[in-house]
Amino acid sequence: MSGDLLFGVELAVSGLLVGVMYSLVALGFVLIFKSSGIFNFAQGAMTLFAALALVGFLPRLGMGVSILAVLAVMVALAFAVERVVLRPLVARPPLALFMATIGLGFFLEGLAQAIWGTQPKGLDIGIPDTPYVVGGLLLSRLDLAGAAAAGVLVLGLIVFFQKTTLGLGLRAVSDDHEAALSVGIPLGRAWAVTWAIAGVVAVVAGVLWGSRLGVQFSLSLVALKALPVLIIGGIESIPGAILAGLIVGAAERLAGGFIDPLVGGGVKDFSPYLLAMIFLIFRPYGLFGREIIERV
Amino acid sequence: MKGSSPTPLLKVNNIEVIYDHVILVLKGVSLEVPEGGIVALLGANGAGKSTTLKAISNLLRVERGEVTKGTIEFAGERIERKDAAAVVQRGVVQVMEGRRVFEHLTVEENLLTGAYSRRDGRSVKQDLDRVYSYFPKLAARRSIKAGYVSGGEQQMLAIGRGFMARPRLMLLDEPSMGLAPMLVREIFDIVARLNREEKVAILLAEQNAAGALRLVQYGYVMESGRVVLDGEASKLRDNEDVKEFYLGLTGVGQRKSYRDVKHYRRRKRWLS
Numbered sequence: 001m002s003g004d005l006l007f008g009v010e011l012a013v014s015g016l017l018v019g020v021m022y023s024l025v026a027l028g029f030v031l032i033f034k035s036s037g038i039f040n041f042a043q044g045a046m047t048l049f050a051a052l053a054l055v056g057f058l059p060r061l062g063m064g065v066s067i068l069a070v071l072a073v074m075v076a077l078a079f080a081v082e083r084v085v086l087r088p089l090v091a092r093p094p095l096a097l098f099m100a101t102i103g104l105g106f107f108l109e110g111l112a113q114a115i116w117g118t119q120p121k122g123l124d125i126g127i128p129d130t131p132y133v134v135g136g137l138l139l140s141r142l143d144l145a146g147a148a149a150a151g152v153l154v155l156g157l158i159v160f161f162q163k164t165t166l167g168l169g170l171r172a173v174s175d176d177h178e179a180a181l182s183v184g185i186p187l188g189r190a191w192a193v194t195w196a197i198a199g200v201v202a203v204v205a206g207v208l209w210g211s212r213l214g215v216q217f218s219l220s221l222v223a224l225k226a227l228p229v230l231i232i233g234g235i236e237s238i239p240g241a242i243l244a245g246l247i248v249g250a251a252e253r254l255a256g257g258f259i260d261p262l263v264g265g266g267v268k269d270f271s272p273y274l275l276a277m278i279f280l281i282f283r284p285y286g287l288f289g290r291e292i293i294e295r296v
Numbered sequence: 297m298k299g300s301s302p303t304p305l306l307k308v309n310n311i312e313v314i315y316d317h318v319i320l321v322l323k324g325v326s327l328e329v330p331e332g333g334i335v336a337l338l339g340a341n342g343a344g345k346s347t348t349l350k351a352i353s354n355l356l357r358v359e360r361g362e363v364t365k366g367t368i369e370f371a372g373e374r375i376e377r378k379d380a381a382a383v384v385q386r387g388v389v390q391v392m393e394g395r396r397v398f399e400h401l402t403v404e405e406n407l408l409t410g411a412y413s414r415r416d417g418r419s420v421k422q423d424l425d426r427v428y429s430y431f432p433k434l435a436a437r438r439s440i441k442a443g444y445v446s447g448g449e450q451q452m453l454a455i456g457r458g459f460m461a462r463p464r465l466m467l468l469d470e471p472s473m474g475l476a477p478m479l480v481r482e483i484f485d486i487v488a489r490l491n492r493e494e495k496v497a498i499l500l501a502e503q504n505a506a507g508a509l510r511l512v513q514y515g516y517v518m519e520s521g522r523v524v525l526d527g528e529a530s531k532l533r534d535n536e537d538v539k540e541f542y543l544g545l546t547g548v549g550q551r552k553s554y555r556d557v558k559h560y561r562r563r564k565r566w567l568s
């Protein structure tokens with residue numbers, strides 16, 4: 001392989017690995033949007049909250065127990081959100097719910113920092129940041145581990161939604177929540193479970209991103225990276241979120257490696273948004289935007 | 297049903313329903329469905345049929361409606377404060393107006409959602425086969441997404457999905473809506489069979505009075521949030537008002553004699 005090509009492949013592969021982590025953040029949005037039609041503005045804050053909680057628990061509990069504790073906190077949070085936010089706002093316009101999630105986001109950011117402080121903290125998950133060498137390519141162990149964790153989570157979610165009764169119920173709720181209620185699917189519990197799953201996704205994303213960027217306030221901005229992913233993939237599509245995350249990751253790295261040196265930098269950062277804009281023009285529903293079924 | 301068995305399966309007693317805390321829609325509705333019975337709830341668009349059914353199944357809450365007065369008893373138990381899933385578990389299933397199938401789920405997955413609240417896995421499989429035997433058209437399309445099957449098939453699917461909960465009472469909201477007469481007859485026939493063979497009691501809300509009165513034993517006629525008339529199906533079929541306004545049999549202008557003055561007044565009330 002020529003040097004340029006090798007460089008390109010290396011960028012693309014590392015981009016794909018980072019992309020998996022973008023997919024993960026986007027996935028949290030997709031899950032909640034599908035089930036309850038809400039664009040959850042608090043998804044980034046949930047990620048920060050999960051990471052801060054983990055760092056807070058670590059010194060006393062050790063890694064394994066801390067992760068379990070954070071998962072428990074996020075599940076409890078989901079049930080509280082259903083009770084305090086979703087239930088009273090049932091059948092209100094989507095905008096009311098959207099605004100409620102903005103409030104929830106600020107609340108979580110404030111609460112997390114009140115409990116665990118505002119100092120940036122490192123999060124060491126015990127994977128050295130030295131590269132693997134695979135067929136002449138340098139691959140970050142952290143990236144590989146992150147991609148593997150995200151992949152396992154996504155597979156687990158797919159099996160859960162396609163093969164379990166609870167998953168079937170959640171898919172029914174996402175199609176038509178009133179009809180789901182009419183056949184006896186408890187709507188409140190379905191929403192709580194969805195938020196709990198989004199909470200679990202936030203934990204995984206928080207750990208992976210936190211170990212890479214450090215655990216600090218800006219972690220909640222990682223959610224902004226999910227926006228172009230959502231536009232490209234379609235906000236209602238799980239496969240869309242995954243594929244679009246990969247595309248955005250690879251595009252970002254390639255733009256950084258090849259275009260930035262020519263123009264003096266900056267393209268890497270806005271390339272995802274540029275890509276999203278192109279999609280908005282030509283495919284506004286995204287790659288896999290939900291098919292709107294119309295019979296004639 | 298007045299004067300029938302001592303404790304009916306369903307007894308709606310003088311309920312009032314308010315939407316959004318201010319919109320009074322039902323103004324004292326009472327009706328009964330006997331165990332294994334089949335009863336129609338007739339009325340024009342906007343009369344309050346759907347609201348009555350949703351009060352029973354408690355689908356009102358997600359539409360910001362509330363039963364503010366009166367009681368609803370099912371099998372002797374008060375259910376007007378139970379949430380919708382709890383009502384289904386007690387054996388009441390509503391098949392909503394407009395079919396409302398889960399379009400992105402397959403036909404079979406739709407049917408399985410009907411059994412969501414059940415915990416007896418083995419008989420779920422049997423009931424699935426039973427639904428397919430009542431609705432052979434669905435069997436052929438079991439792995440197709442429900443959004444792509446025809447309107448008639450969607451209506452069959454909605455009824456089959458409700459049946460999968462093994463209810464003692466099904467509330468059917470305008471199953472004939474938007475379907476060709478032949479399909480309506482086919483669906484009504486199957487509803488009658490479910491009632492006869494599976495002993496499911498039926499409360500059927502319909503604007504299509506002619507079709508419904510052929511099917512049921514007893515009927516209630518609603519108008520602007522009240523029951524204005526009720527009786528045996530055969531009596532309702534012969535009732536002049538029902539004939540004129542719901543069956544389209546008598547022409548206006550044949551009015552004669554003093555009896556019709558009352559009739560006229562009643563008609564005015566119905567139309568207001």
Ligand SMILES: Nc1ncnc2c1ncn2[C@@H]1O[C@H](COP(=O)(O)OP(=O)(O)O)[C@@H](O)[C@H]1O
Pocket residue numbers: 315316319321339340341342343344345346347348359360361
């Ligand atoms: N969610 C709602 N909020 C406010 N008013 C409603 C709502 N649903 C129905 N209504 C009103 O209640 C009345 C009865 O409606 P409905 O029960 O749907 O009648 P029907 O099923 O007989 O056509 C109508 O005037 C309708 O406008």
Ligand SMILES: [Mg+2]
Pocket residue numbers: 342345346347393469470
């Ligand atoms: Mg109606």
